[in-house]
Amino acid sequence: MKTLLPTSTAGSLPKPSWLAEPEKLWSPWKLENQALIEGKQDALRVALQEQKKAGIDIVSDGEQTRQHFVTTFIEHLEGVDFEKRKTVKIRDRYDVSVPSVVGTVSRPNAIFVNDAKFLRAQTDKPIKWALPGPMTMVDTLYDDHYKSRKDLAWEFAKILNQEAKELESAGVDIIQFDEPAFNVFFDEVNSWGIACLEKAIEGLKCETVVHICYGYGIKANTDWKESLGSEWRQYEEVFPNLQHSNIDIISLECHNSSVPIELLELVRGKKIMVGAIDVASNTIETPEEVAATLRKALKYVDADKLYPSTNCGMAPLSREVARGKLNALQAGAEIVRKELTT
Ligand SMILES: [Zn+2]
Numbered sequence: 001m002k003t004l005l006p007t008s009t010a011g012s013l014p015k016p017s018w019l020a021e022p023e024k025l026w027s028p029w030k031l032e033n034q035a036l037i038e039g040k041q042d043a044l045r046v047a048l049q050e051q052k053k054a055g056i057d058i059v060s061d062g063e064q065t066r067q068h069f070v071t072t073f074i075e076h077l078e079g080v081d082f083e084k085r086k087t088v089k090i091r092d093r094y095d096v097s098v099p100s101v102v103g104t105v106s107r108p109n110a111i112f113v114n115d116a117k118f119l120r121a122q123t124d125k126p127i128k129w130a131l132p133g134p135m136t137m138v139d140t141l142y143d144d145h146y147k148s149r150k151d152l153a154w155e156f157a158k159i160l161n162q163e164a165k166e167l168e169s170a171g172v173d174i175i176q177f178d179e180p181a182f183n184v185f186f187d188e189v190n191s192w193g194i195a196c197l198e199k200a201i202e203g204l205k206c207e208t209v210v211h212i213c214y215g216y217g218i219k220a221n222t223d224w225k226e227s228l229g230s231e232w233r234q235y236e237e238v239f240p241n242l243q244h245s246n247i248d249i250i251s252l253e254c255h256n257s258s259v260p261i262e263l264l265e266l267v268r269g270k271k272i273m274v275g276a277i278d279v280a281s282n283t284i285e286t287p288e289e290v291a292a293t294l295r296k297a298l299k300y301v302d303a304d305k306l307y308p309s310t311n312c313g314m315a316p317l318s319r320e321v322a323r324g325k326l327n328a329l330q331a332g333a334e335i336v337r338k339e340l341t342t
Helices: 033-054 071-075 113-122 134-138 149-169 186-200 221-228 234-243 261-267 286-298 319-341
Strands: 078-089 094-106 129-133 174-178 207-212 251-255 271-275 306-308
Touching: 033 113, 033 234, 033 319, 071 078, 071 149, 094 149, 113 149, 129 134, 129 149, 134 149, 134 186, 149 186, 174 251, 186 234, 207 234, 207 271, 234 261, 251 306, 261 286, 271 286, 286 306, 286 319, 306 319
Parallel strands: 129 174, 174 207, 207 251, 251 271, 271 306
Antiparallel strands: 078 094
16 A cells, blocks of 8 residues: 555445435335345445545445445355344343344355445455454354354354455455454453454455444444443453454544553554544544544554544444545545655
């Protein structure tokens, strides 16, 4: 990557209202069959155009072809019964009705590979593709078969590895694994979570990211954040082992958060996607606010390893707010680029 401070988003962007009801997670599709396939592709084109217009350097599909960052992937697997639902507490935080694992899990067909090929055909810019992480997948299901979070995560890691290798062949430059569960289950992260992630990236030549955030700006998450006190030290628990892992890039929530920025010292040497945009607020950051967050991170991250980004996905925001935030991200990065090169 030649660009200094290349910008990207953590993942999702709002969907157009003709595809799904906006500002909502798990929003149902408004189209069906062939119209839905074409509608998703058109939405992907729009999401790409929004990123290009804002000058974003590493672009994505804005997750336009999926309803949810975890469940859409799981829907394509065998061994999971979506009719057999159980209510479980996910992320140790809120009750959700989830599908059950009822047998050996497997991936009969590629899941996002055609979508990634479609994105690849639309742009020459580097592209990043997000997948759920194995631990977060386990934490979004009821397991009636393996009866072991670790064993199930290991099976998911093998499946994710198959998908990741095909995404790489389709021309994806960076593959990201979303692991919000890494901010909650520290003992499991250290005993098997990171090992499963390394299994998921085994043999890949493209760059890899783990995205660890404090979640979308939904009430269960903002309430949780309020309970965490004045200093959020969750990252401290998993950083030492992540620093020694094979993952290339770590994507973190840094703006408007109470994460002590000096924790970044614990992952010195890794590339860091610094979240400089708050996705839980409709207030659009000023470029100067973005620059201030990046300058703080630069004390602990070498300039050639710093990737300005968003705290998390922007799916629940309005399109206008998301557009403003993309522009602010790019403008803030530009301020700091000038400081670094003059
Ligand atoms: Zn996130």
